Amino acid sequence: MLFMNYLLYFILFYEINGLPQINLDLTHSISNIESNSSLQHDCLHVAAWIENEESDPYQIISYCMSEWPSKWNIKNNNQDQYFTFAQLYQLNISSEQLHLWSTPLDIIEYYELYLNHRLISNTSVVMAMNGFYNCTPPRFGPLCEYSLEMYQSDHLTLNEMIHEYYLHEYQPTTLTCYIHLECDRGSISLCLDWSEICDGIVDCRNGIDEEACWQLNMNQCEDNEYRCLNERCIQKIFVKDDYNAFECLDRSDERLPYPHTFVNTSSEPTFSTEDVTCSKRDTPFRVKMTSSCVKKRTALIEKLMFTDKPQNISNDCWLAIHCQWNINITSDLICDDISSDGNFTEIIDQTCPNMLYMPSSPVIFGHIYFLYTKEDMLEPNLYIPKPRYLCYNDQLCSGFYLNRTLLTFNNATCRRSEDFPLRFNLPNRLNGGMWNGMYALHSFTYLHQCNTVNHNEPLSCNTLNMYKCVNSSKCISKNLLCNEINDCDYKDDEQCSLIEDSYLNSDLHHFKQCTTQSIVIHATSVDDGICNCGLNEYGVCDDKEFYDNYIKTNILFPTICDGFTELIPVEIGERYETDETECDYWICNNSYTRCDGFWNCLNGADEVDCDPSPALSCPLHNHICVSPEIYQLMCLPLKQANDGNIDCVGATDEPQLCRSAQFSKGNVNIYCRNDEKSDCTTYENLCHDPVCNETNYDFCEKNWNYSSSVLIDSDIDKFFRQRKLEMDKLRVKIFSLGKINNSIKKNTTIIRLPLPITQEIIRQQQQHCHRGLLLRVWLDYEKNLTNETCLCPPSFYGNMCQYQNQRISLTLQFQTYADSRQTLFAIVVLLIDDSDNRLIHSHHQFSYLYIRDCQIKFNIYLLYLTRPKDEKKNYSIHIDIYEKISLTYRRSFLIPIQVSFLPVHRLAVQLNIPRTTDTIERCVNQHCIHGQCMKYSDHRNGTTFCQCNQDWAGRYCNISHHCSCSNDSLCTGILPNNRSLCVCPFNKWGSQCLFQSRVCNSNQNLTCLNGGKCIPTDEYIVSNKKFKCICQKGFSGVRCEIIDNEINLSFHENIKLSQSILVHFIEVFNDSPPINGSTYQMIPVNKRTAILYWSYPFHIVFTELDDKKYHLIHVQNTYHRSRRINKEIQSKDRCPHINEINQTLNQYHLLRL
Incomplete structure (x- = not known):
């Protein structure tokens, strides 16, 4: 009885309190794979927060543990109730209830297997002894051994909890590091960031971070592709499509506000924050020291640069200099220990060498140091003084004044700053008196030719994307021309008027030809707060904000005679007129x-x-x-x-x-x-x-x-x-029909906001886990013994998420033909290699429905099976598409991964799903032993692959494997954890397709009305809509409850009619641009009538015939849904071209019409 009461209390506790579900995944440890530390395990799969369900990217973030739980000696749980599977069955507990109670997914699947095999398998007796712990919140996990430090009971969902946690800005106190490249930055405290590899600026003393990057310049983009500034290619459809979503790693595909040095890190670790770079070149008042978009990283690097003491310098000397120049001094007590009166000159004079580097590591470009003499050190100063010498590798830069006295120090060539020539800033308000703004910035700007990335690389220099510096073997990317930074020794890359037009005109995306002067400027200089092209006679700047210039140089009907002069004078005949001349009768x-x-x-x-x-x-x-x-x-x-x-x-x-x-x-x-x-x-x-x-x-x-x-x-x-x-006046007024009304009231979703987590708690957790989630491990609950570890997002790993992951960041978007726009697809994305085993390194599955997802971008992280990845292997992304209801195979796509040395591959692809009638191209390949040879869709090289039969896998379908997927699903491969890769039918989910999605099973007729088909939303998607109804023709709405607008058209006999027409619908808004939509409508043979349905609001509808003749069907100021419109199209309904109305008016200038 006590047992039953306890369980009843537990059920009621969850239902009444509405606690968040925390279902850990991949918790079953397998001894032979624990040695692979890169394999994802013990994960929470959480959908990134969505503001707009119709357009925001879809992204599932897996927060996973890097340490195997077996390393901890976790005591048995004697605090929480334990139930065997047999007991759960006796109590009529379903797997859905276990899911609600934050049970790990592996345990739920195993319980479902037990239920399915209870009467038909001899193993059921053994399975019955397995069970689960009824964890007391906030603890969760197989043994109730974990709890999230951010947990608050007032959160409704895990998604809400994580979203709020990441609203607090990331403020790290230590660096995260990319350790898969042996970079020597001249300091044991500094490490490489992934964004600094191939960013065009040398950070490592041996230049290894830029060594192989010349290969990117060999890359040629297709005609339908846009070339990012970092030489990578993306499809043009992604360019300037969303100012918050970047498909180029360097963000050059979107228009950025100036200065564009950082991104907002007050959000979850999605593509928009983790998979972008912020160039060192874009900083106005200081050197950024990194291409990372994390604001705090530059400050941390500067601090650590001055921390490392050279071995040949005594502690007293090092500390005395820091106290003398007030470098990284957090307390006066530190300096009081060596000098009570604040005078450090004697210590410096007695203990310091005659010359030393300060900082001890290179300041810029991996080889330029600041050298100070003892005379500099002895001079009291509130700030670090100007360096006496700058030392550099003379093999990596030249073009300086000749006949100057040079100094050699630590195998480097040194010369005085004035001998470059180089002028340093004095301390001021903008640079805060810091050495970066005073000295490093000017060194970075005026000695940029010492940033020798491609030195004597003949293969690279001979490509179309490169520029050969004059009188030098050095060549640079064409994208570095005319960017106001000298990259060539003799500064010819900035003498834009002398550069051949072929270099600049071949890439209009990255250069702008000024109209006010015969000069070319770089795209990054457009709208940067400075008029680089110069003002014309009317004070208009060619490179200012687009809309300002557009309205000044283009005649716009709404601005004519509106009382404000906005158009630059236009010469008409012998007069100059503006938008405000001849307005007497307006x-x-x-x-x-x-x-x-x-x-x-x-x-x-x-x-x-x-x-x-x-x-x-x-x-x-x-x-x-x-x-x-x-x-x-x-x-x-x-x-x-x-x-x-x-x-x-x-x-x-x-x-x-x-x-x-x-x-x-x-x-x-x-x-x-x-x-x-x-x-x-x-x-x-x-x-x-x-x-x-x-x-x-x-x-x-x-x-x-x-x-x-x-x-x-x-x-x-x-x-x-x-x-x-x-x-504040709107520069462009929108077309209007007058005051527009809409009879449809849009629902406003009220989001319940939880109590805020204090900033101090967030700061402490960020210090420990960086961009991950702090997880408490309960070693012994009775003794209150715990440990701490982290759940890391895909971009990081390590017990503190301190290491940056090699990864692929893939954005997919889909288009379908008309015959498939109501077809639900299963999309299976695999990262594979070219080995005979055809290993699946990582995978992701989701459903796609055109009428729900036509504008959605799907952002997917793919990780490699080993750290670091094997650069001898070739990797590819293999994508299978199935019809999810029938599990019919539709087609496969291949996306090769090129240039293997990049730590982060950012890819963006739009795929066209073939028609149902398109023939699946097969091939003859005798190597496909237990499968059939297939051709990839839309692959120009005719690349093929083996599609294996069930229970077989590998490149040639010769690896036997027992499929563990449910009988009504597809088994398509072997995963790294030895599990089967399953494709589930539309009403099931889970790694083995054992879980039922019952949202559509309860009562199909009540869920979707008027014959609509219910489709459940993907399990991990956070949405108020748990299902989508595919409606019959003539119905729409969330549950197909709305009768669509019906338009019955007939055409007068004098209208020349073809077998199809195009019908355009326009929805007008009071203060926003109109929205238009169109549909083709077939006209039956020997008929002059058509019936069409439209599900969306509209105010104007007209038809377009084959001869480009338009006829007005209907105009309404107020939209009424579910309306039937009957209309006979006659000649009088035709909308004539302006040339047909009045030939005399047609001869007038637009301003006089």
């Missing part, structure tokens, strides 16, 4: 200008009577303003606005007094005038501006609160604050 109060907050009519007629709840009740056609007599709100008749007389405080009735003359964004809207001069200012300066304060002295004394810079009268304060500045 109606300024129209659907584009009405009630937008700006006086487009000079008297503000377009802004009267707009406020539904005004602060003052006025007659119609009156403005509200502040009386200059009594300093209260008053009503001003429209006829007194813009009459040349100032009737209101700040001249708000005469806005033209402060309106910009032309082409620029005005940021003032308050006018003041005294006897001597006039001035325009903002509301915030109304009582601070000298002229305005004098003009409005009485008003300011009576109404202004100088301590808080607000008006005492809240209504007057609100009036001034609501007045918009010209710079």
Whole structure:
């Protein structure tokens, strides 16, 4: 009875409290694979947080343990109730309940196997003795031996818990390291970051981080591909498609705000934070020291550079110099120990050598040091003094002044800074007096030719992507030309006017030809806060923000005669005209200008009577303003606005007094005038501006609160604050039908936010696990003995997630043909090698449904089976596509992995799923012993592979393997942990397809209405929608509950008709661009009618015939769903081309139409 009561309490506890599920995966230890530390085990699979389910990338992050649990001596659990499988069966406990109770997935699968074999297998007796521990939250795991330090009981889901944890910015106190390249940075404290390999800047003293990178320049992109600045290729469809999603590692595929030095690390470890680089070249006021996007890494590197003491320097000398120059001194007590009076010159004089490097490691490019003499050391200074000499490897840089006295120190050539020549900054506010901003930055900028990456590499120099420096064997990437940094010894790479046009014009993505001057600038210089092209005669900068320039140089209908001069004068005949000339007969109060907050009519007629709840009740056609007599709100008749007389405080009735003359964004809207001069200012300066304060002295004394810079009268304060500045005016107004209404109310999802985790707790956990999750291991619960380890995301590993992983970061997007847009697909992604075993290094599975996922990017991490990866092997990504309901094989794709030396491969591919009628190409290959030879889809080289029969695997299907997948699933290979790779039917999930997805099984007719087909959402996807309904034609909605709009078309006999038409639907918004959608509709033979259905809101619909003739079908200001529209298309419905309307008007310039 006690046993039953305990279990009942446990069930009710979970149901009432709604505790988060924490289901650990891959917990079964297998002795023969524990030696492989890179194999993923003890993992939590968590979906990255999604804000917009229709467009945000899909990504599952596996947080896994690097240490095998067998290393810990974990005592038996005597605190939590233990149930055998036999007992669970007797209590009618299902595997679904175990899943809800945070049971490890391996145990749930084993229990499901027991249930399936209980009566038919002799092993069931042995299996019945297995069981699970009923863990008390927050503990979980096979023995209840783990708990997450971030755990809080008020979280509803694990996803919510992890999302909140990562909202706190990453602030590391130690470095993470890439250890699979033997890099000597000249310091035992410094290590290489993966982003510093092939970033174009040498970091290792032996240059190994850039040694093989010349091979990237040999890479040629296809016609449909975009070449990233780092020489990698991505499909052009991914370029400038989402400013928050980068498919180029260096982020050059998206337009970045300036400065673009870092990324937001206050988010989960997804592609957008972990698989990007931030160039050292992009830092405005200091050398970044790394291409990592982690803000804190540069500061950590600088600190560690000054920590390492050379062996030939005494401790007293080293410490005295640090105290003398205030380097990394965290406490005065440290310096008091060697000198009580703060004078360290005697110690330096007696213990230090005549010369030393400070710091002791190279400052830049792996070979440039700062050398100081004892005279420098003895000089008291609040900051590190200017280095007396700069030392370098003279084989790696030249082009300096000749006939200068050189010094040799530690096998390096040294010369004075002024002999380069090189001028250092003095301490100032921007560099904070730090040596980086004063000395390292200028050394990095003006000695960049010493960054010799490709020195005498003939294969690389002869490629189209390279530029050969003059009078030198050195060559550099074409992408480094004209970037305001000297990479060639004689600076010819920045003499852009002398560089052959073929270098620059062949890649317009990375260079911009200025129109104001005959110069070319680098793409990274566009919109960087500096006008690099120079201003034209109208003050327009060619490389400024795109939309500003566009509106100044293009005629846009909504800006014509709107009261603001925005178009640069255009020569028409013998006159120059703008968008505000010849506006006498233009109606300024129209659907584009009405009630937008700006006086487009000079008297503000377009802004009267707009406020539904005004602060003052006025007659119609009156403005509200502040009386200059009594300093209260008053009503001003429209006829007194813009009459040349100032009737209101700040001249708000005469806005033209402060309106910009032309082409620029005005940021003032308050006018003041005294006897001597006039001035325009903002509301915030109304009582601070000298002229305005004098003009409005009485008003300011009576109404202004100088301590808080607000008006005492809240209504007057609100009036001034609501007045918009010209710079806030929308530069492009959107096409409008007037005030658009939508009868459909969009649901607002309210997300429950948990109590915040304190910043101090987060900081401590980050110090221990970096980008991973801190996990407490309960060794002995009774004695309260614990240990700490980490669950690391795929980009890291180690007991503290301190090592950076070699990985592939793959983005997939899919397109389907019309016959498959309601077909549910199973996508199986494998990382394989070219060995005879055809090892599957890692894998990922997900479902794809076009009507649900057409815009979705699928971000997938793939890891190698060994650390480091075997660079002698060739790796590829193999993708199988199956129809998930029937498990019919559709096709396979191959993506080869090139240039094996890269630590992170960033790939982005859009795949077209073949039609159902497309023939599967088979081949004849006698090596496919237990399988059949297949050709990869869309592979130009005709590459083939062996598709193995069940129970067989390997490159030639000659490796026998017993399939452990459920009978109704597919077995497609062997995984590294000796498990079968299973493809599940649509209503099952789990590694062996043993778990039922019952969301669609409960009652199909109630889940999806009107004959819709229910499809369960992937198990690990975090979504409020647990299923998707594939609706019958004519229905839509979450449950197919909505009757679609039905349009019945008939065509008059005088309309020339083909067998198909194109129908366009446009949805119009008040303040956003319209959305359009189109559909083809077949016309039956010998018929002149068609019936079509449309599931989405629309306001305009028209048809397009084969001869490019358009006919209007319907216009509505308010969208009504489930509406039936009957329309006969006649000649009068045709939308004529503008050339057909009036030939005389057609001859006019666009400004005069």
